[in-house]
Amino acid sequence: MSVPASATLLHVVREQIGLTGSKEGCDDSECGACMMLLDGEPVNSCSYLAVQADGSAITTVEGLAPGDTLAPLQEAFLVAGGVQCGFCTPGMLISATRLLRDNPDPTTDEVRLELSGNLCRCTGYDGIVKAVMEVAARTAEKSAGD
Ligand code: FES
Ligand code: FES
Numbered sequence: 001m002s003v004p005a006s007a008t009l010l011h012v013v014r015e016q017i018g019l020t021g022s023k024e025g026c027d028d029s030e031c032g033a034c035m036m037l038l039d040g041e042p043v044n045s046c047s048y049l050a051v052q053a054d055g056s057a058i059t060t061v062e063g064l065a066p067g068d069t070l071a072p073l074q075e076a077f078l079v080a081g082g083v084q085c086g087f088c089t090p091g092m093l094i095s096a097t098r099l100l101r102d103n104p105d106p107t108t109d110e111v112r113l114e115l116s117g118n119l120c121r122c123t124g125y126d127g128i129v130k131a132v133m134e135v136a137a138r139t140a141e142k143s144a145g146d
Contacts, residue, residue, distance in 0.1 A: 003050045010034045010045035013060060021061035021090045025119075032118035035091035036060050042098055042117075061090035064097055073097060076135050081127035088120040096132045104139050106132070 003012050013036070014020050022045060025033035029047040036045045037059040064071045070078075073096055077083050082092070092115060099106060099114040106114070111132045112125070120128065 005049075005051060007050045008046055009036065009038075009043070009048045009050045009053050009058070012050040013045065013058070019060050019062050023087050023090055025087065030119070031088070032091040032095065033088055035094045035118065037094055037098060040098070040101075042094055044117075059094070061093050064093055071097075072138065073100070073131065073135050076131035077128065080131040080134060082123060082131040083127075084122035088118055088122075091118045092120065092128055096128075096135075100132065100136060100139070104143075105136055108133060 001012075001016065003016065007016075010022060010024060013022060014024070022036055023033040024046055025031035027046045029044040032044060034044055034046040035042050037043075037057075038048070038053055039056045040059075065074060071093075073093055077089065077093065083089050095115050095118050096111075099111065103110060103114075108129060111129050115125070115128065115132075
């Protein structure tokens with residue numbers, strides 16, 4: 001695929017590839033709504049040139065769910081009231097996924113710190129943090145039972 005030299009990763013993913021889960025909020029690396037994983041690390045794709053991503057593995061929110069079912073984190077966000085308008089949710093899920101991958105048993109403070117680059121104007125964050133902690137607790141229970 002060829003892309004304009006000045007096109008952002010967010011623009012190419014949404015407009016050329018057609019994956020519209022990642023959102024454009026501030027367009028200035030402030031809100032995290034556009035966050036994706038680039039080779040496993042979160043980037044604000046509104047401020048990242050598509051050409052810089054050449055050869056990298058990119059994961060958007062669409063890639064978190066296995067097939068047509070929700071990932072446990074997505075389900076937990078819904079159940080815990082971590083989703084209202086949903087605009088921040090794709091970026092929140094990307095951040096939380098990375099956190100739980102690197103730190104499967106985080107403290108509440110660690111969750112809040114990790115998600116501090118993702119702004120939510122609706123939920124007050126409590127439901128989001130609760131969802132992440134619930135998934136972490138379930139993972140810990142499962143590991144203890146193995
Ligand atoms: S839209 Fe990219 S950080 Fe806000
Ligand atoms: S749910 Fe609306 S911005 Fe977070």
